[in-house]
Amino acid sequence: MKAASAHGNFRGLSDLRLVGRQIFYEQLSFWLNPVAAIFTVGFSVIFLVLLGATGGSSRVGSLGGIRAIQYYVPGFVAYGVMSTCFNTLAVALVIRRETGLLKRMRLSPLPTWVMLAGVTGSVLVISMVQVGLLLFIGRVAYGVVLPEELGALVVAVVVGVVCFTALGIATSTLIPNQDSGGPVVGVVFFVLLFLSGLWYPLKPGSTLANISGYFPIRHLMLATFAPFDSRPGASPWDWHDLWIVGVWGLAAVAVAARRWRWAPRKD
Amino acid sequence: MASSDPAVVVEGLTKSYGHVRAVDGVSFEVGRGEVFALLGPNGAGKTTTIEVLEGFRSRDAGQVEVLGLDPAVEATSRQLRECMGVVLQELAIEPFLTVRRVLDRHAGFFPRPRPVDEVLHLVGLEEKAGKRVKTLSGGQQRRLDLALGIIGDPELLILDEPTTGFDPAARRQAWELVAGLSERGTTVILTTHYLDEAEALASRVAVITGGRIVAEGTPESLGGRDRGACRIRFRLPPDTAPESLPVAVDRTMQGAIEITTDEEIAVLATLANWALDHQVEVVNLTVERLTLEDVYLRLVGEDSGDGADSDDRDLT
Structure with a gap:
């Protein structure tokens, strides 16, 4: 059995190195297309700066009278994670499938799990860069109070990256061709984003909150806000919302596993 | 996997798409180090056949063995792909990476890759090594395809119309490259529309039409070319x-x-x-x-015309 495992789809350390290499080349591909990279990473930052400049200092009564910027920073952390892992990745995967890049990977010895781990690792890096930028700008430009439990924020971001990557992959399998990728993903995402209270906190129990409560976007935003929540008795660890995000992630894995295709649709 | 075994054995391969039988009981063998060409019009079943060999497509019936392994078995697919290079048409390459990076990355997938510089030289892309893929011309990208196909030093190389879109000089160079691989002991299976290409490269040719192999032999003897006619x-x-x-x-x-x-x-x-x-x-x-083309056209059931305009014509 030893020989079989040595030749099989998991070869321990050497495969982990291969994952590292994949992340490296994914990163190269991403950053060597600077226009796409800057707009992907910069969108959340620009939004934060705009909202911070126009209404960042107003107080939010429903959240214990904190400054709005304390709400926007974790909101855009969640937004950044979602747009990178869901929007950008779903569209990128459709392009890769339709242009034959996926088929080429399939015909190489690169195991599928290594390829997907490389993709996920790469969007995790991009998400972390965004989170770092958002916290930095929030702190320096608007005096945001950073969470005491940074670990809770990191966990929320990692769970969000993994689950929204799965959602991005699943969504890519539902999109028929590269021309429809951007519009489909953009509309779905922005509608949900609007419903989820990125621009203003939703009152718990309101109709909007109930509707958006079915979708994962709001739950990730609540989970990234929890470490910033300074109300007495509030826990920075929001397992309840992360759990719902996780269930969405699992559902996405099921869809992706059923519908995944390597070849262009036209084949 | 004794190396005297054939590289590829196909026995009664059948594959249907809905009601259409794309491949209908195809059988052939390819020996180690042989260059084997599959000729046939579009829709004849060439691509389906080689996709089954690649392990990219499942089969409905028949036995297939590639380098001693069944390409349909997922557990050994990685092992098989490490010994196999595939060059297909119309597959993109990451546009923003340089030629060298793309080859470096691909080399990392294989246990014993050929040196990147050697491969760059073989396909004549040394001067483009530092250039981004998106700046390459169509022909240069096809040569990079070829480079990606051989970077893993494969025992078996599958080429799907490898020189379509090449200028004559690049075509000649690709032929030399394939001949050189064959001398190294690499088994090559290629599909082509160019009959002169099959004649120049292949030690054996099979003509496939309507999902069946209608003739098989050396290019010189195909369809009784060496004798009558x-x-x-x-x-x-x-x-x-x-x-x-x-x-x-x-x-x-x-x-x-x-x-x-x-x-x-x-x-x-x-x-x-x-x-x-x-x-x-x-x-x-x-x-x-009779030219190979005369024989071919007779086999696939088209009027051969008077043969005067037939040299080097794309048959699709």
Whole structure:
């Protein structure tokens, strides 16, 4: 059995190195297309700066009278994670499938799990860069109070990256061709984003909150806000919302596993 | 996996898409180090056949063994792909990476890759090593395809129309590269529309049409090319009716006579004696074997025309 495992789809350390290499080349591909990279990473930052400049200092009564910027920073952390892992990745995967890049990977010895781990690792890096930028700008430009439990924020971001990557992959399998990728993903995402209270906190129990409560976007935003929540008795660890995000992630894995295709649709 | 075993064994391969039988009981063997060409019109089942060999497509029935492994078995697919290179048409390459990076990355997938510089030299892309893929011309990208196919030093290389879109010089270079690989002991399976390509490269050719192999052999002997079927042409002497010739005429076109025969020596002797006896001059006398293209077109059931415009024509 030893020989079989040595030749099989998991070869321990050497495969982990291969994952590292994949992340490296994914990163190269991403950053060597600077226009796409800057707009992907910069969108959340620009939004934060705009909202911070126009209404960042107003107080939010429903959240214990904190400054709005304390709400926007974790909101855009969640937004950044979602747009990178869901929007950008779903569209990128459709392009890769339709242009034959996926088929080429399939015909190489690169195991599928290594390829997907490389993709996920790469969007995790991009998400972390965004989170770092958002916290930095929030702190320096608007005096945001950073969470005491940074670990809770990191966990929320990692769970969000993994689950929204799965959602991005699943969504890519539902999109028929590269021309429809951007519009489909953009509309779905922005509608949900609007419903989820990125621009203003939703009152718990309101109709909007109930509707958006079915979708994962709001739950990730609540989970990234929890470490910033300074109300007495509030826990920075929001397992309840992360759990719902996780269930969405699992559902996405099921869809992706059923519908995944390597070849262009036209084949 | 003793190396005396054939590289590829296909036995009764069948694959349908809905009601259409794309491949209908195809069988062939490819020996180690052989260059084997699959010829056939579009939709004949070439691509489906090689996709089954690649492990990219499942089969409905039949036995397939590639380098001693069943390509449909997922557990050994990685092992198989480490020994196999595939060059397909119309697969993109990451546009923003440089040529060298792309090759470096691909090399990392294989246990014993060839050195990147060596491969760059083989495909003639040394000068483009530092350039981004998106800046390459179409032909250069195809050469990079070829480079990606051989970077893993494969035992078996599958080429799907490898020189479509190449200029003549690049084509010649690709041929030399394939011949060189064959000398190294690499088994090559290629599909092509260019019959001269099959003739130049392949040690054996199979013609596939309607999902079946209709002929198989060396390019020289395919469809009985080496034996019968010879074509004799000459100009009809003035004041002579085709009926008065001593031999059976197959075709007359504006005074040009064409005879297709298995017994060219006898026909020529009869013709020569007749000409000497009657003191007529036989002008433009040519004797030629059927071209691979003539044989091919006959096999796939198309009219071969008069063959005059047939050289190097793309058959699709």
